[in-house]
Amino acid sequence: MTAASSPTPALAGVQAIAQAYAAADAAAAFLAIDAYAHATLAHALCTINRYDAGAMRVLRLYSSNPVAYPPGGSKDKAGTAWGRHVLQERRVFVGEGEDAIREFFDDHGAIRELGLRSVINVPVVYGGACLGTVNFLMPRPAVSDADVHAARLAGLLALPAFQALDRP
Known part of the structure; x- marks a missing residue:
């Protein structure tokens, strides 16, 4: 890249993540x-x-829509199929369509009101322990394998931030 050229959006995104971690x-x-x-x-x-x-609870650290889903909100996941799948078994969850969202999320009404019809929940895992989740909700009713891979990458990119939260 020359001094006169601008970074691609992907490179700019990586640079923004790197700058946040550097700071x-x-x-x-x-x-x-x-x-x-x-x-x-x-x-x-x-x-x-x-x-x-x-x-067996999750605490929201970040939200792209803080009005609908404010940081600081929490959800009890004890005894839920989603909690077992994502938090305990540390597997990505893909929910496609309104029926899946209604089945797995207590706040399905709020999700529906936002026009969201699919979800990818990625556990952030280190040393066999789930530290948290990165969650993406889309208006389309289905997701592709490429979407799941992109979401998994985002989860990996979040790992240093989760590790930093545990440092004094």
Whole structure:
């Protein structure tokens, strides 16, 4: 890249994530990861949650729509199929269509009102432990394998921010 050329959107996204990590700013990293993933996923909502394994709860750290889903909100996932799948078994969850969203999410009405019809939830895992999730909700009723791969990459990009949250 020459001094006169501009970085591609993908490179600009990577640079924004790198700058956030260089500044030790997890919130800026989450924002940059959301923007970077949006170029591929065209999602309408991104949330990032920290997982408290002892309480089997997730706490929202980041939301691209803080009015509908404010940071600080939490959800109890004890005894839920979603909690077992994503948090305990550490597997990506893909929900396609309104029926899947209604089946797995208590807040399905709010999700429907936002016009969201599919979801990809990515567990952020290190050393066999789930630290949290990166979640993308889309208005389209189905997602592709490429969408799932892009969401998984976003989850990997979020790992340093989750690790930093546990440091004194």
